[in-house]
Amino acid sequence: MKWSLNELRQVGGQPIEVDEILQLEDALKKRRPDIIGASKAHVHGLFSVDELGVLGYLQVNITLILPSTRSLEPVTLNLDFDLTEHYISHHEHDLSYFEDTDVxxxxxxxxxxxxxxxxxxxxxxxxxxxxxxxxxxxxxxMPTGRDWNVISESQLKKIQEEKTELDPRFAKLQDFFSENSEE
Known part of the structure; x- marks a missing residue:
């Protein structure tokens, strides 16, 4: 579904309601080849036109099948999210009207x-x-092999904390330089 900014501006102050089912599987796979499958995307929301451009409020719901980042097993991922974006003409160069957090x-x-x-x-x-x-x-x-293994972040933190602990055999040397510097 495509609109030109002129078409949207001609609608006037009335918001344009959107309730569409989009088949995007091929386009998504083309842009991200690791996607195994995708359901149709349900998009519900509206576009409103003001002096700054077009403001879109949309809710998107789609189910993707992706490989696990750890084992490559297929994982069903349900995405249900909202988005709010401002759309402006490529002729517009003054973005000072927008907040830093606006998309x-x-x-x-x-x-x-x-x-x-x-x-x-x-x-x-x-x-x-x-x-x-x-x-x-x-x-x-976690997966392991010969001379290697995968560890979790919590395990990594624990290992790093153990490394920072001082070896008791060197405990007396810890204050060696501080005592000599006082003399």
Whole structure:
């Protein structure tokens, strides 16, 4: 679904309601080849036009199938998120009207492509670490091999804390320089 900024401005003060089912699986796989599968995306929300441009409030719901980042087993990931973005013309150069926290998208050729907007935001919502239900459990045994093993962050912190503890054999030497500097 595409709109030009001029089309949206002609609507006037009335918000444009959106309730669409988008088939984005092929586009998502093209941009991120590790995606195994994707359901149709349900997009519900509205666009409102003001003097600054177009403001979109959208809710997106989609289910993705991705490989586990640890074992490569398929994981079903349900994404349900909201997004609020401002869309402005590529002719607009003054962004001082917007807050630092506002998401402002400059539209190429002044065309708002809903599919592209939703694709971008779905890809942004995919977490860095995708784990199966079993891998999320605390008692899950991490993969190991010959002369290597995978450890959790908590195990790594514990190892680092142990390394910072002073060897008792060197405890007397700890204050060696502080005593000599007083003389």
């Amino acid at each position: 402002v998208i400059v539209l190429k050729n002044d065309i708002l492509d809903l599919d592209k907007v939703i694709e971008d935001n779905i890809l942004l919502q995919i977490p860095m670490q995708v784990l199966t239900t079993a891998e999320k459990r605390a008692d899950f045994e």
